[in-house]
Structure formats: structure tokens, C-alpha cells
Amino acid sequence: MRLAGLIALSALLAVDAAGAEIPQAERRSGYSFMAPDTRAMQDDDTTNPGMLWVLDGEKLWARRTGVTNKACADCHQDARASMKGVAAHYPAYDKALGRPVDLEQRINLCRTDQQQATPLPYESRELLALTAFVAQQSRGAAIEPGSDPQLAPFVAKGRELFMQRQGQLNLGCTNCHDENWDKRLAGSAITQGHPTGYPLYRLEWQSLGSLQRRLRACMTGIRAQAYDYGAPELVELELYLMSRAKGMRLEAPAIRP
Amino acid sequence: MSGPILAGALLALPGLGAAQELRRYDVTGDAIAKSLTGAPGDPARGRTTLLNRQSTCILCHNGPFPEEKFQGDLAPNLAGSGSRWSEGQLRLRLVDASRLNEATIMPSYYRVDDLHRVGPAWRGKPILSAEQIEDIVAYLVTLRE
Numbered sequence: 001m002r003l004a005g006l007i008a009l010s011a012l013l014a015v016d017a018a019g020a021e022i023p024q025a026e027r028r029s030g031y032s033f034m035a036p037d038t039r040a041m042q043d044d045d046t047t048n049p050g051m052l053w054v055l056d057g058e059k060l061w062a063r064r065t066g067v068t069n070k071a072c073a074d075c076h077q078d079a080r081a082s083m084k085g086v087a088a089h090y091p092a093y094d095k096a097l098g099r100p101v102d103l104e105q106r107i108n109l110c111r112t113d114q115q116q117a118t119p120l121p122y123e124s125r126e127l128l129a130l131t132a133f134v135a136q137q138s139r140g141a142a143i144e145p146g147s148d149p150q151l152a153p154f155v156a157k158g159r160e161l162f163m164q165r166q167g168q169l170n171l172g173c174t175n176c177h178d179e180n181w182d183k184r185l186a187g188s189a190i191t192q193g194h195p196t197g198y199p200l201y202r203l204e205w206q207s208l209g210s211l212q213r214r215l216r217a218c219m220t221g222i223r224a225q226a227y228d229y230g231a232p233e234l235v236e237l238e239l240y241l242m243s244r245a246k247g248m249r250l251e252a253p254a255i256r257p
Numbered sequence: 258m259s260g261p262i263l264a265g266a267l268l269a270l271p272g273l274g275a276a277q278e279l280r281r282y283d284v285t286g287d288a289i290a291k292s293l294t295g296a297p298g299d300p301a302r303g304r305t306t307l308l309n310r311q312s313t314c315i316l317c318h319n320g321p322f323p324e325e326k327f328q329g330d331l332a333p334n335l336a337g338s339g340s341r342w343s344e345g346q347l348r349l350r351l352v353d354a355s356r357l358n359e360a361t362i363m364p365s366y367y368r369v370d371d372l373h374r375v376g377p378a379w380r381g382k383p384i385l386s387a388e389q390i391e392d393i394v395a396y397l398v399t400l401r402e
Contacts, residue, residue: 168379169313169364170355170372180331180362186316187327225376 022178022192027248029196030256033189038203042255050132050201050253053125053208057133060126066117072130075114083137088250091239093148100146100154102235103131104210122229128208132199135252143196143250145243158240161233167224173237188257193218195241197254208253211238279367280387287357288345293367293387303396306389313364313384314393321400332363337402347397351390366390 031039041047061079064071076082091100107130108119120127162173177193184190198211212234216226227233282289307314308322319328320335338347352367366385
């Protein structure tokens with residue numbers, strides 16, 4: 001019994017060592033893995049296609065809609081002031097729901113509760129535009145996951161999901177993004193898997209996409225059943241990724257290959 | 258591990274029409290001595306299958322495949338596999354590498370149990386068929402240095 005317990009414990013410790021977090025000083029954005037011309041494209045707002053969504057988002061910010069006929073701006077005024085730094089601590093704990101919500105869900109809560117309008121689907125042009133506009137107000141801000149103690153169990157669940165092997169290929173996020181981030185998967189650099197750029201323009205997608213879209217793509221890549229958009233598991237993963245990227249700078253809307 | 262171990266019993270999952278029955282195989286030491294199909298594979302076809310993206314091998318591995326621009330480097334170079342390992346050892350590596358190294362990231366190509374949240378398109382099916390595995394093994398055996 002004692003021996004079995006010891007073996008179980010040492011197995012746990014071994015898993016923990018393998019899935020060790022990347023030390024703060026070694027954290028690198030996906031940006032630093034990109035070719036110089038792709039970096040240049042992100043750096044210059046006139047060539048960054050993500051800025052088209054930001055501009056759309058700015059218009060939507062001021063557009064009245066819903067039963068109450070209110071615009072985001074009617075409550076939050078100038079986003080440059082009111083939304084500065086906000087994206088750097090999302091997902092955040094929502095007291096009414098008793099769970100964390102990501103930026104997209106927060107925007108939709110404002111739509112349904114304040115504007116009394118229909119929620120926007122993930123990956124719709126409008127939701128991407130509003131999210132990009134809000135996230136852009138935090139460009140350069142350091143990621144600071146919410147300190148609400150009620151978030152802790154959700155971060156822990158996200159971490160568990162990150163470590164869990166899944167899919168027909170039986171791989172966990174950690175196998176690539178903690179253990180092999182300096183390597184290449186066929187032609188692609190395996191990055192550390194940080195959420196610093198979202199929503200971002202992916203050349204492969206020819207579009208802006210949310211962090212959830214990226215997570216679902218990695219899940220499908222290992223032939224796992226991707227969680228549905230908005231699923232609590234995806235928000236927990238987002239939350240863990242933000243805590244894992246603590247201190248890194250936001251760069252939305254970024255570009256990725 | 259010693260003595261023959263019977264593995265891969267009939268693994269058809271109930272309620273899944275697409276589920277495939279895996280053939281039985283015997284593990285002796287660190288090898289599966291006998292062909293999964295009872296017949297030798299075709300090395301030329303094995304090379305083509307190994308390089309096919311759907312087989313996933315060169316996502317992680319590289320090797321003597323000058324025509325392939327994009328090869329991974331998560332795993333050992335496959336050149337010389339046939340000098341380092343016997344046919345039976347290569348067969349077990351493909352069928353279920355996790356038997357040899359529990360922490361390996363190399364997927365088990367002929368296993369459908371003990372997997373988590375497999376997507377519906379792949380559920381109940383091994384990554385490769387017994388025939389494909391025999392072809393790849395026949396090809397790897399020829400990689401000598």
C-alpha cells in the first residue's frame with residue numbers, strides 16, 4: 001500500500017517535471033518564430049490586414065443596436081481610455097455566471113444584457129471586429145491574469161487539459177508547446193503556444209481568427225474531438241494560456257503564418 | 258518484459274459501425290516477430306505510405322527523402338533504422354511505441370484503446386492498417402547504413 005502510494009506519487013512528479021512551465025525569461029511570442037517579412041507585415045499597420053477588422057470594430061463600437069438602441073460607446077465612451085489594458089486580463093471571472101468568460105463572451109454579455117441584441121457567433125465578422133478593436137487598446141500591455149481567487153480552480157482545470165493526452169495521435173498540448181517548442185513539425189515552427197496575438201490574422205486562414213479557433217485547430221490536428229466554440233473547456237484553456245504567458249506583451253491583431 | 262504477451266484482443270467498440278477489429282499479435286521481448294497480415298509488406302509501397310502526410314510520420318521524423326521539403330525534427334532521423342533495429346522491433350515500434358517508452362510522443366499506429374476524446378472521423382480505427390504497417394516495416398528494414 002505504502003509502496004504503491006510512493007510509486008503513484010513519483011509517477012505524478014515525473015509528469016509534473018515533464019510538463020514544467022517555461023521560465024518567465026525564456027517566454028517567446030509566436031512573433032519571434034516568424035520570418036522577417038511576416039514580422040514586418042505585423043509591425044506596420046498599413047500592411048497588417050488585421051487592422052481592417054479593427055477599423056470595422058471601431059465603427060461597430062459607435063453603432064446603436066438592440067432593443068435599448070445603445071452603442072458600446074454610450075456606456076464605455078472612448079475605447080482608447082476605457083478599454084486600455086482590459087484584454088490583458090481576460091478571461092475574467094463573471095460573478096453572475098460563476099465562471100470565467102473570455103473577451104468574446106464578455107462582448108456578447110454586453111450585447112444581450114445592455115443592448116438587448118442577439119449574441120454574435122464566434123468567428124463572425126462583427127464579433128472578430130469588436131474583439132480586435134477592444135484587444136488593440138491593450139497592445140503593448142503586459143498580460144496580467146485576474147487575481148480573483150475564484151479563478152484558481154478554472155486555471156487548474158485549464159492546465160489539466162493542457163497536459164492531457166488526447167486524440168488518435170495521443171498527444172497533449174504540453175508535448176509540443178512545453179517540450180518541443182524549439183523544433184519543427186514538418187514545415188512549421190512549433191511555438192510556445194502563447195495567446196499574445198489574438199484575434200490574429202493567419203495567412204493560412206486568409207482571415208482573422210479567435211484564440212478558440214486556434215485551439216480547435218490544434219485539437220483537430222491531433223485528431224481529437226474539438227470542443228464547441230464557447231465551451232467552458234476552451235475558456236479554461238484560454239485562462240491557463242494567459243496565466244502561462246503572464247508578463248508577456250499583447251500584440252493584437254498579430255499575424256501568424 | 259519476457260515471454261509472449263497476448264495483446265490487441267478483439268477491440269471492436271460496441272455501437273460504432275466504423276469500428277475496425279484489430280488483428281491479434283504476439284509481443285516477444287521488444288518485438289513482434291510475425292507479420293500482422295501473415296504476409297511480407299511491399300517496401301516501395303511502404304516508402305510512399307510513410308511519406309504520405311496522412312500517415313503523419315514525417316511530421317515528426319526526417320530521413321533520406323530528398324524530394325520532401327518539409328520534414329519534422331521532433332524525432333530521430335530514420336536513416337539507418339534497418340541497421341539499428343530488427344524487423345520485429347520496428348513492427349512493435351509502429352504498432353505501439355508506448356510499450357517500449359511510456360512517455361514517448363510517438364503515436365501508437367495500431368491501437369484503439371486507452372485514447373481520450375478521439376474525433377468522430379477517427380474513432381475506433383487505428384491510424385494505419387495492418388497492411389500499411391507491414392509495407393512501412395518492409396521499407397524501414399531497407400534503410401541501412
